[in-house]
Amino acid sequence: MKTRRADRLVDMTDYLLNRPRKLVSLTHFAERYDSAKSSISEDLAILKRAFHERGIGLLETLPGAAGGARFVPYMLQAEADEFINELVTEVSDETRVLPGGYVFLSDLLGRPDILRRVGRLIATQYINTEIDAVMTAATKGVPMAQAVATELNVPFVIVRNDSKITEGPTMSVNYLTGSSKRVEKMELSRRSLPTGSRVLVVDDFMKAGGTIKGMMSLVGEFEGTVVGAAVFAEGRVSERVVDKYTSLIHVDTLTSDGNGITVAPGNYQSEIYTTEL
């Protein structure tokens, strides 16, 4: 039975939102709703306008009978700035500071409402970039990796310090932890990542960047290409071993009284919002 336009609009929105960056053909929608392709084209024009006006994302439409639509999520800078200000306020809390100057962030990285926006914000930087996989380090990078991978609609892979017997053959690299200059080992299941993949590296927290740099060299061992690096928070350090990365917030616990915490927006504005969306 032919589906009404109103119902089509609701279902097409759900359908496309759940399949970011995948091309869905006009034919597919025409069959799904038993409707003419010309009607579907009109529906897509409405979706495109509403997605644009509400800052939901870009709906790329390919015209013609063989055409279709591809939804690419993004976040406009106004929403991003508001979100980051929320994060800055949440993290600016002295009770988060732990011995050694570490900062408790696990609660925020366990909140779906925050993770959804983290994913959309980071994906915004890669609207026009082909990415095959997101890589992160166990355990605390996982939520951010999953959030970003969900918006990019690509798999994420988890690098570990302690490879488990349930991972099968692994590839490993040694790396220098940035702050304490210890040599450590990280490994990834061979089967997780096809060789030659284009990889976005993400993590929850970056100080000197040793872990990020280690993951980058691991991508090299898989003959892949690093398309970028993104972290939820960056700390203050005298020397960084990674020069190109995106951070959402900047956290500094090294204040004179040894207890305080200073939080500021990270470099996301200059990394992500270089051109108008």
Add this chain to the structure above:
Amino acid sequence: MKTRRADRLVDMTDYLLNRPRKLVSLTHFAERYDSAKSSISEDLAILKRAFHERGIGLLETLPGAAGGARFVPYMLQAEADEFINELVTEVSDETRVLPGGYVFLSDLLGRPDILRRVGRLIATQYINTEIDAVMTAATKGVPMAQAVATELNVPFVIVRNDSKITEGPTMSVNYLTGSSKRVEKMELSRRSLPTGSRVLVVDDFMKAGGTIKGMMSLVGEFEGTVVGAAVFAEGRVSERVVDKYTSLIHVDTLTSDGNGITVAPGNYQSEIYTTEL
């Protein structure tokens, strides 16, 4: 400026899908679109019908000027059966069997298209259940926990064997691993979970269920209530220490030739689809 109905339907769909199980007031939508509440009510009736017809979820609407709408995602059994059959086919692959009878599943638990459906399927069981948090064990339970927590729109917390210095004060329990009968310790940051929470426990793989049982006792230490347990895959064991759980697939690698793998649907049908949606 007053928003057109077609544009409202698209944006309301996006808005509600991104806020599962939260009540959004008519007033909020009326202001967002500069439209009369009566028009918004008509919109919501369309969404409710389309969500129902397409198996997207339940849109609970509260009538009257003080009313609103709450979107509760679910998955109909036909879609669930199709999804589980897909998983059974994917996992039925001898090359997944690792020494010791372990099964490689990390690739599937790193795919957003699979995780989205895992989340919707497990959330279906708890449509009418109040849940405050999802709990899992590091590292491999995290993707599933995040997927389920996203559909329930509640935080997830990660229990660890090796508590890091960035977690702050922790609560710990000792537990008996089901298969090898070793005593181990698992801990959770005190700050992660408010006391008295209603908790859904999830994990990627369950054999005897020692880890699940350990997490259940940890919930008790936080004076919480376990509302249920769900795993992606269950293995074959002679004795199980957890009696009530939901599994998506059942994996058996203990076949006579020592190499094969037998995969079947888990108990999700009898646990989730007991009443008509």
